[in-house]
Amino acid sequence: xxxxxxxxxxxxxxxxxxxxxxxxxxxxxxxxxxxxxxxxxxxxxxxxxxxxxxxxxxxxxxxxxxxxxxxxxxxxxxxxxx
Amino acid sequence: xxxxxxxxxxxxxxxxxxxxxxxxxxxxxxxxxxxxxxxxxxxxxxxxxxxxxxxxxxxxxxxxxxxxxxxxxxxxxxxxxxxxxxxxxxxxxxxxxxxxxxxxxxxxxxxxxxxxxxxxxxxxxxxxxxxxxxxxxxxxxxx
Numbered sequence: 001x002x003x004x005x006x007x008x009x010x011x012x013x014x015x016x017x018x019x020x021x022x023x024x025x026x027x028x029x030x031x032x033x034x035x036x037x038x039x040x041x042x043x044x045x046x047x048x049x050x051x052x053x054x055x056x057x058x059x060x061x062x063x064x065x066x067x068x069x070x071x072x073x074x075x076x077x078x079x080x081x082x
Numbered sequence: 083x084x085x086x087x088x089x090x091x092x093x094x095x096x097x098x099x100x101x102x103x104x105x106x107x108x109x110x111x112x113x114x115x116x117x118x119x120x121x122x123x124x125x126x127x128x129x130x131x132x133x134x135x136x137x138x139x140x141x142x143x144x145x146x147x148x149x150x151x152x153x154x155x156x157x158x159x160x161x162x163x164x165x166x167x168x169x170x171x172x173x174x175x176x177x178x179x180x181x182x183x184x185x186x187x188x189x190x191x192x193x194x195x196x197x198x199x200x201x202x203x204x205x206x207x208x209x210x211x212x213x214x215x216x217x218x219x220x221x222x223x224x225x
Contacts, residue, residue: 038158038161038162039105039162050215051109051191051192051205051215052108052109053109054176054178054189054192054215054216055108055110055176055189055192055205056109057178058139058140058176058179058189059138059139061140061177061178068179068183069125069127069140069179069183069186070122070124070125071183072125072183072184072186073124073125075183075184076147076220079220
């Protein structure tokens with residue numbers, strides 16, 4: 001991992017189009033500003049991982065056959081009627 | 083076609099039309115081109131299928147399972163997908179199917195947002211923590 005030291009108000013670049021600025025350092029927390037094109041994803045690492053993991057589960061789960069989904073839908077419909 | 087009825091899921095999805103992922107589904111960033119296919123006639127599920135690898139995501143119109151769903155799409159995603167008005171937008175939630183059918187969940191936190199007019203799409207991770215990654219379709223049981 002590349003390590004850079006920056007003071008509050010200072011920036012650095014990632015590639016030609018991403019600029020990251022340290023906005024504020026307060027105790028244990030750092031506020032960071034990011035200028036990036038809209039096609040670049042910007043998510044907190046924890047959230048990114050959770051979504052990625054859920055997507056992977058969903059993609060492999062989609063191999064189930066149709067009866068599973070039919071069964072699910074019929075059950076939900078019945079529930080709605082009562 | 084000027085407007086999209088949220089409830090009319092069969093009309094809403096641009097069936098058999100190519101969808102371009104402007105920003106990939108997380109973990110599947112390499113997949114850029116998808117088609118929407120109806121799962122079958124009897125259920126309101128759709129398949130979002132990669133034409134590159136055949137990878138399939140089962141999706142549903144989230145308003146069918148959570149009628150008061152009201153996600154706020156961040157500005158950078160609106161710009162990316164060139165959305166001009168709300169009626170340009172179709173939302174789809176990815177379903178995780180389980181061995182036990184009634185345990186299926188829908189991802190309400192990171193919907194697939196589609197510009198139906200231009201057929202651009204992206205998975206958008208909402209900032210609103212109110213919407214879960216694993217929303218049980220069988221809500222009554224969850225409560």
